[in-house]
Amino acid sequence: xxGITQAPTSQILAAGRRMTLRCTQDMRHNAMYxxxxxxxxxxxxxxxxxxxxxxxxxxxxxxxxxSRANTDDxxxxxxxxxxxxxxxxxxxSSDRAGGPADTQYFGPGTxxxxx
Amino acid sequence: AxxxxxxxxxxxxxEGTPVLLRCNYSSSYSxxxxxxVQHPNKGLQLLLKYTSAATLVKGINGFEAEFKKSETSFHxxxxxAHMSDAAEYFCARSRFSGGYNKLIFGAGTRLAVHP
Numbered sequence: 354x355x356g357i358t359q360a361p362t363s364q365i366l367a368a369g370r371r372m373t374l375r376c377t378q379d380m381r382h383n384a385m386y387x388x389x390x391x392x393x394x395x396x397x398x399x400x401x402x403x404x405x406x407x408x409x410x411x412x413x414x415x416x417x418x419x420s421r422a423n424t425d426d427x428x429x430x431x432x433x434x435x436x437x438x439x440x441x442x443x444x445x446s447s448d449r450a451g452g453p454a455d456t457q458y459f460g461p462g463t464x465x466x467x468x
Numbered sequence: 469a470x471x472x473x474x475x476x477x478x479x480x481x482x483e484g485t486p487v488l489l490r491c492n493y494s495s496s497y498s499x500x501x502x503x504x505v506q507h508p509n510k511g512l513q514l515l516l517k518y519t520s521a522a523t524l525v526k527g528i529n530g531f532e533a534e535f536k537k538s539e540t541s542f543h544x545x546x547x548x549a550h551m552s553d554a555a556e557y558f559c560a561r562s563r564f565s566g567g568y569n570k571l572i573f574g575a576g577t578r579l580a581v582h583p
Binding site: 357386409445454456459 | 511558576
């Protein structure tokens with residue numbers, strides 16, 4: 354593994370179903386992030402984690418939850434998917450927690466369609 | 469509001485001609501600024517970043533950007549476009565608030581390069 358991996362690559366999901374998007378990084382970065390990308394809106398932050406054991410809400414957290422049991426993994430869960438959660442989801446990490454000049458590194462994304 | 473505005477949603481150039489992608493930011497101070505590139509069905513890759521050092525920042529693949537505080541701009545340029553530059557480009561600024569470093573993205577500019 355090199356960098357950030359996300360799984361699945363894509364998924365079609367029935368509304369009301371529960372779904373967990375997986376994210377793993379091997380760079381030993383402290384901070385991790387989940388974004389959603391929607392046409393014309395750029396990327397918007399869903400949740401973040403500055404370090405293992407802590408999480409926080411971003412701009413658009415409703416309908417999503419996260420956990421950070423260890424440094425490497427940061428899963429994003431949709432408890433009951435709705436069509437408005439159709440989007441491309443990106444996981445990212447940065448090498449320090451909270452520095453304004455930190456570079457965030459992105460995974461390849463998960464394309465989720467909720468019908 | 470502290471935001472990022474990409475002034476063009478689409479830019480089309482001929483191969484070998486200069487590229488200019490425009491980005492303006494709003495902030496009460498000099499933020500860290502980033503340009504990312506996203507090729508089709510890929511994650512975001514960092515092109516360059518400004519962190520209050522030199523105002524002219526050189527990045528990968530021949531791109532550079534100039535921070536102009538008086539104009540609150542951070543435009544991305546390249547002297548000669550290559551076909552492989554066709555992609556979507558995102559300008560972003562950092563905002564440290566509530567204990568975490570947040571990236572605020574513009575809506576993106578799609579660059580088309582014609583032979």
